[in-house]
Amino acid sequence: MDYTIFAVIIFVVALLVFGGVFLIRPRRPEAPPKAPPQERGGGTGTATAEPEAEAPPEEAAGPVVAPEPVPEAPPAPEIEMPPPSAGRLVRLRARLARSQNALGKGLLSLLSADRLDESTWEEIEDTLITSDIGVTAATQIVESLRTKVKVLGSRTPEEVRGLLRAELLAQIETDQDRAVRTEPHAGVPAVVMVVGVNGTGKTTTTGKLARVLVGDGRSVVLGAADTFRAAAAEQLATWGSRVGAPVVRKDEGADPASVAFDAVSRGIADGVDTVIVDTAGRLHTKTGLMDELGKVKRVIEKKTPVNEVLLVLDATTGQNGLRQARVFAEVVNITGIVLTKLDGTAKGGIIVQVQRELGVPVKLVGLGEGPDDLAPFDPEAFVDAILGDADQ
C-alpha cells in the first residue's frame, strides 16, 4: 500500500515537471531578416554615409509573451547605371543650342551681309564681346575674318559658316588635353579634388562626375570635405547612394583635411579606381582659402598624389566668376575647369576667356540640373551647337 502511494506521488511530480518544461517554456521572437548586401562599395565605420543596421538585442527568457511583429528591413537603395560619357555633349546639344544659338545666328547673319563695312565689323566685334569671349579674342577673330573675307571676295553661307567655325575653334584651342585624370595608377586610385566657390555647382558637379565615371564602368569613393555646410555632405551622400559610391563624411565643422585623408584611405583599402573630394570654397580670405585647400592637398599627398584639381565656375557669373578663378588659381594648382550652367547663358565665350586667363583647359561642362547633365567638353560639338547645322 505504501509503495502504491509512493508511486502515485512520483507520477504526479513527473507530470508537473514535464508540463512545466514543454507547456510553459517561453518562445523567443525571431531575429529580423538581414538587409541584403550593397551591390557595390558598401561601407563600414562612422565616417561613411551607409550606417549598418544594428540587430535588436535578444529578449531575456521570461513568461509566455506573444512575439513582437518583426519590422521589415528597409529596402536597399536601387543602384542606378548612368549612361557613359562618350558623346554626351552631342546628346545635350539642344541645351547649348537653346542658349548659344542667338550668338551664332547673329554672327552668321552679320557676316553674310553683302557689304561688310566698318560698322558691321564693329557690330561683329561687339557681339563677340557680349558673349564674354574677351576683348583680345574678339579683336583677333575680327582681324582674321576681315583678311579672309577680303581674299574670298563674295561669300556663300557655307563659306561664312566655315570661316567663323575655324576662328572660334582656333580660339577654343582644339589641341588641348581635356581628359580628366581619373585612371588608377600602380593599384592606387586616382584622386580628383573639386574646388570652387559655394553655389557654383561644386557639390552637384562632384556627384555628377561620380555618375560619369560609374557610367564608364569605374568604381568611385566620394569625400565630403566641404564640412562648412552640413547639407553639402548630405547632398553628396544622396548622389553617392544612387550609384553605389561610398561617401566618407564627418560632422559639420570637422577638419576637411581629415575627411579627405579618410576618403583616400578608404579608396585605397577598397581598391577603387577614383576618389573624388568635394572641398569647401569660402572666399573669406585668400590666406584662409590657401591654408585650407593647401592642407587638404598636402594631407592627401601623404597617401598618394592628387591627379586632378578641377575648378568649378558658374558660366553665368561673367567677370565675377573670372575674379574667383584667379584667386583659386593663385592658391592651388588647377589642372582643369568645369564650367557649369552653360545651359542658362548665352555667354559661352567665357570658355575662351577663362582658358586664356588660367592657361588651363575646360574639361567638363554643366548643361542642366539633371543628374546626367555633365559632359566632357568637346570644342567641335560646342561650336557646331553655337552655329547650328550648316543647312539651317
Ligand SMILES: Nc1nc2c(ncn2[C@@H]2O[C@H](COP(=O)(O)OP(=O)(O)OP(=O)(O)O)[C@@H](O)[C@H]2O)c(=O)[nH]1
Ligand atoms: N542649370 C544648371 N544648374 C546647375 C548646373 N550645375 C549646378 N546647378 C545648380 O546650381 C545649384 C548649386 O549647386 P551646388 O552643387 O549646391 O553648389 P555648390 O557649389 O556645391 O554649393 P554648396 O553646396 O553651397 O557648397 C543647384 O541648384 C544645382 O542644381 C548646371 O550645369 N546647370
